[in-house]
Amino acid sequence: MRQSLKASGIIAGVVLAGLLLAATASATFRGTNGEISFVAGSPFLDQAQLVSSAPNGNRFRQVLPARYKVRDVAVSPDGRRIAFSATTGVESPEIFVASRDGRGIRKLTNRGGADQYYRQPAWSADGRRIAYAVFGLGSNRGIAIRVMRADGTGKRNLFQNPALDFFVEDPVFSPNGRRLAYTRFVRQNPIVSEIYSVNAVNGSGERRLTDGLGSLNSYGEPDYRPNGRVILVRTAPPFLAGRTRIARVNATAGNSPATTLIESPLGWAYGSPQYSPDGARMIFAGEDLLADPAADRHHLFTAAANGTGIRKLSLLFEAVVPTWGARPRR
Numbered sequence: 001m002r003q004s005l006k007a008s009g010i011i012a013g014v015v016l017a018g019l020l021l022a023a024t025a026s027a028t029f030r031g032t033n034g035e036i037s038f039v040a041g042s043p044f045l046d047q048a049q050l051v052s053s054a055p056n057g058n059r060f061r062q063v064l065p066a067r068y069k070v071r072d073v074a075v076s077p078d079g080r081r082i083a084f085s086a087t088t089g090v091e092s093p094e095i096f097v098a099s100r101d102g103r104g105i106r107k108l109t110n111r112g113g114a115d116q117y118y119r120q121p122a123w124s125a126d127g128r129r130i131a132y133a134v135f136g137l138g139s140n141r142g143i144a145i146r147v148m149r150a151d152g153t154g155k156r157n158l159f160q161n162p163a164l165d166f167f168v169e170d171p172v173f174s175p176n177g178r179r180l181a182y183t184r185f186v187r188q189n190p191i192v193s194e195i196y197s198v199n200a201v202n203g204s205g206e207r208r209l210t211d212g213l214g215s216l217n218s219y220g221e222p223d224y225r226p227n228g229r230v231i232l233v234r235t236a237p238p239f240l241a242g243r244t245r246i247a248r249v250n251a252t253a254g255n256s257p258a259t260t261l262i263e264s265p266l267g268w269a270y271g272s273p274q275y276s277p278d279g280a281r282m283i284f285a286g287e288d289l290l291a292d293p294a295a296d297r298h299h300l301f302t303a304a305a306n307g308t309g310i311r312k313l314s315l316l317f318e319a320v321v322p323t324w325g326a327r328p329r330r
Helices: none
Strands: 033-041 049-053 069-075 081-087 094-099 116-123 129-136 141-149 156-160 166-173 179-186 189-199 218-224 230-236 245-250 259-263 268-275 281-288 298-304 318-326
Touching: 033 069, 049 069, 049 081, 069 116, 069 318, 081 116, 094 116, 094 129, 116 141, 116 166, 129 156, 129 166, 141 179, 166 218, 179 218, 218 268, 230 268, 245 268, 268 318, 281 318
Parallel strands: 189 218, 298 318
Antiparallel strands: 033 049, 033 318, 069 081, 081 094, 116 129, 129 141, 141 156, 141 166, 166 179, 179 189, 218 230, 230 245, 245 259, 268 281, 281 298
């Protein structure tokens, strides 16, 4: 087994089982490739630490104090701030912001009821807004997508579904700020999902981007390429035995078929795909489903944007839900 975070001087751990395929989203904005950020630790401890490193996994550092158990993270377009969902105790996740080095932490949300919690923050292209998913504890799925200013004011539902006949997750702004893409699940069959987008200002003009074959291939975790023309997605058959794939779809035309870029080997699951800020590469997570539970199961990989040249990051610990931020602008 690789060296643990604790042995590396970072007091950390995370319950990783199930997190890899939990829906996540974090937009990629055009810039110079900077650090990657991810949730890292041990699968045997109920903690989740935010870590950043060089794109090859070297020079890693713990970003936040250990009391923040992080679920998702998003890097601002200028590379200087992070938004993240986390708990600091037994409560459900809230949305926070901080500088990229973890300073100046500020909580932006305040759960209005015990039946909701907040995850999956996503920055707008101008850095002025943050979208996030509102989850219902009873449904354990997203019941609304909410938008607020980056200082936490002006919260409003971009759209919601009080009838709960479908669920929404993975909000992500387009690079031009006009659209917001997300994963939509069918209530009757919650493992069937498609990628949709709406007007990012008022939630109108809902459009399905994927091919409508969710009953055969479930789509999720969208990420716009910095040029805004295509979306990277995770797709898999709606049953556990099938291999997962990293694919791309047309970001502007509706009902588009997915083009497979990477297919997981038998016994592996891939997820959380995201482009690099220069659009030339991608990062994604992989879980070795056949590995001994006491061994390392969760890994991060990079590849060219066309899916070639896959490389496993040389991390000293397990990791999930990566995001690739731009080098901070001065």
